[in-house]
Amino acid sequence: MSCELRSGLRSAAAFDRLVLPSANLMGRDVWGVLSIRGAQEEEPPDAQLMRLDNMLLAEGVSGPEKGGGSAAAAAAAAASGGAGADNSAEHSDYRAKLSQIRQIYHTELEKYEQACNEFTTHVMNLLREQSRTRPISPKEIERMVSIIHRKFSSIQMQLKQSTCEAVMILRSRFLDARRKRRNFNKQATEILNEYFYSHLSNPYPSEEAKEELAKKCSITVSQVSNWFGNKRIRYKKNIGKFQEEANMYAARTAVNAASVSAHGSQANSPSTPNSAGGQIYTHVSQPCGNHTLCHST
DNA sequence: TACTATGATTAATT
């Protein structure tokens, strides 16, 4: 199910330029409109227009200047699953692109509005001229104006639709974080490895520890969790392969541990880095001492 | 290009 979706996204990789379909909608036969009798058949899906408006508003494209954007992005991330709830690096990228879209949208919208006004006054002038040669009822003028406005608002809707599309594409790309996976920098990996190997007998950092690591590595807490999850399983699967690494970090942190003992003044006892020279991490879960099976009740 | 390393995601498990 998600495979189809993903493969779809994969192939739709041409999103390097998030260009809205150009504003040449204006070039369409605006002039011909006036001669068209049945301007009524401009399918008037107010519902759809509302939907578009709502979405643009929700995504922070049509809302107030700034501030709505991040909220919308957070909402979007949360809606997707919540795993990528707090990315700041990617977030800024997302926001930058979103504001790009937003800017285009606003410029275009303004252009349309201006064109609409210009066109209206132009037609009015024409009518006024004609009124010298033939009588023109106010009703007719009204009708003309309403036709013009209807036409322009339909063009506006297309703009809104295109913008929505662009936002959707941007969002799906943003959400599929695997696409632009980056390796952590050397320093971050060092820090993580250092922690891992110095807590080899129980490589499960607490929430606070994760936060600290995240800060040190300039990555998110969920990334820290991911890293430890991956590391644990991969280490366990092939301890031999990691032996070298383990020794290296064990030696390194042994030196470190001598000088650095406690830098924060937490009430809690620090994690007491057990120097696990060659210790093999074996799932230290001893919930109920003697019992092999610990059924609740 | 094929292979490995690695970060992210997902379903299952507890």
Next chain:
DNA sequence: AATTAATCATAGTA
């Protein structure tokens, strides 16, 4: 809710 195990998709490399 946190973790495991499997898997995906890309980055880095031979």
